[in-house]
Amino acid sequence: MIIAVVSQKGGTGKTSITTNLAACYAAAGHELMLVDADPQHSALDWHADRPATLPPVHALHLPEQNLFQEVQHLHQKYPLIFIDGGGRITAPARAGGSALGGGR
Numbered sequence: 054m055i056i057a058v059v060s061q062k063g064g065t066g067k068t069s070i071t072t073n074l075a076a077c078y079a080a081a082g083h084e085l086m087l088v089d090a091d092p093q094h095s096a097l098d099w100h101a102d103r104p105a106t107l108p109p110v111h112a113l114h115l116p117e118q119n120l121f122q123e124v125q126h127l128h129q130k131y132p133l134i135f136i137d138g139g140g141r142i143t144a145p146a147r148a149g150g151s152a153l154g155g156g157r
């Protein structure tokens with residue numbers, strides 16, 4: 054499952070939703086990858102502050118260029134991926150939508 058949290062409007066809760074989803078699924082015992090596709094790196098900042106005593110969340114930043122291909126590659130290792138999209142969301146939306154059959 055790939056979930057991309059995207060919105061063209063800023064400050065609407067994308068990072069809050071994505072990081073909370075990641076934390077909840079990690080707490081439930083799932084291995085997952087949190088992809089920060091926002092140049093602001095907000096999700097990575099959240100990840101850096103996450104105490105090591107909590108269930109692990111893997112996280113990395115991916116630029117919009119090649120996001121679709123990179124997420125498909127990651128999906129082979131991580132069945133569960135959450136994408137925090139930035140303000141310009143074309144590539145994150147495509148990367149998430151593809152898992153639902155939305156194509157490229």
Ligand SMILES: Nc1ncnc2c1ncn2[C@@H]1O[C@H](COP(=O)(O)OP(=O)(O)OP(=O)(O)O)[C@@H](O)[C@H]1O
Nearest residue numbers: 062063064065066067068069070091093095139140
């Ligand atoms: N730690 C915090 N304490 C208080 N308010 C916060 C905190 N983090 C975010 N907010 C507020 O919650 C709302 C949603 O923030 P969030 O960062 O999740 O939105 P976003 O859609 O990811 O923003 P952006 O488009 O800049 O990436 C905003 O109004 C933000 O100011």
Ligand SMILES: [Mg+2]
Nearest residue numbers: 067068091095
């Ligand atoms: Mg954000």
